[in-house]
Amino acid sequence: MAGYQLKLKRKQQVAEGTLALYFDKPDDFSFKAGQCVRLGLVDPPETDGEGSGRILSLASTPTEPELMVATRIRDSAFKRVLNTLTSGAELTLKGPYGDFTLPADPSRELVFITGGIGITPVRSMLLQAIAENQADTRADENKGRKMTLFYANRRPEDAAFLDELAQACATDPFCTLVATMSQADQSVQHWQGERGYVDEAMLGRHLTDVTKPLYYLDGPPGMVAAMKIMLVDAGVAEDRLRTEEFAGY
The missing domain is CATH 3.40.50.80 (Nucleotide-binding domain of ferredoxin-NADP reductase (FNR) module)
Incomplete structure (x- = not known):
């Protein structure tokens, strides 16, 4: 599975306790609506037993120019570091993964x-x-x-x-x-x-x-x-x- 280097463009609170993070989409990255990626922190100041990365769904659509993920901010090492990141912070991305995607038949309700x-x-x-x-x-x-x-x-x-x-x-x-x-x-x-x-x-x-x-x-x-x-x-x-x-x- 391909790996990519990302830089955080901006963050936005999209609900109480919920943060959206936006990145430029790598030129050769494509995905299906509903798929997820593994987002990784680079040299985080703290980590836990699950490591420095997590699987997150892509909330953006395949045709939007930016990649966007959104997550609840919880009291875990990964979320604490994610919440403190500023524009320009480097992260890694692997994927996409998953088959929780739209059916091929466009007539299905x-x-x-x-x-x-x-x-x-x-x-x-x-x-x-x-x-x-x-x-x-x-x-x-x-x-x-x-x-x-x-x-x-x-x-x-x-x-x-x-x-x-x-x-x-x-x-x-x-x-x-x-x-x-x-x-x-x-x-x-x-x-x-x-x-x-x-x-x-x-x-x-x-x-x-x-x-x-x-x-x-x-x-x-x-x-x-x-x-x-x-x-x-x-x-x-x-x-x-x-x-x-x-x-x-």
Whole structure:
């Protein structure tokens, strides 16, 4: 697998406790929306038993000029060092890896169910699919991939890329964003969307046929396992489920 040297261009807080890092894309680097890379620190001042690198999903799309990853800032050696990096800091990149990617069939209806930092590969896939829809509908206004994103967080302040994804879906008649908050009453923002956790009743309010789509489930392992059980119990065939777990580090 190819290795690359990167320099940090900039950082941006994209939600409370969530940091996005941006890099120039190497000329010969390509990837599929939804894939991940191994990002490595160079001569970090501290490290831990897992070493100086971590696997992170690429939140940018293949057509965007920059590479972007986003991560929750936790109290680990890797995250502490990452949080202190300034523009020009050198890192290494290996990859891409993974098959948590869009299906080849452009007619497949997709449902994404994610929470928290699990939004990173979903941002890449959803924005890529919207761009493909827009290209298709220019040729045929009735042609486009139907997509629904269920995005669960505690509060709007915790939801990375929420406004961006809402605006993107608003431009695509085939895209629906269903954001839900489990602790909306603890937010300083007025929340008018769904509340609580993603469950079968919520799916039924927004999907015509729960058993039809291809599902992408990612986020904390407990959430992924619960969603898989819920969907299978609702009659969704297991071969319609794509999963990826995000453990904390």
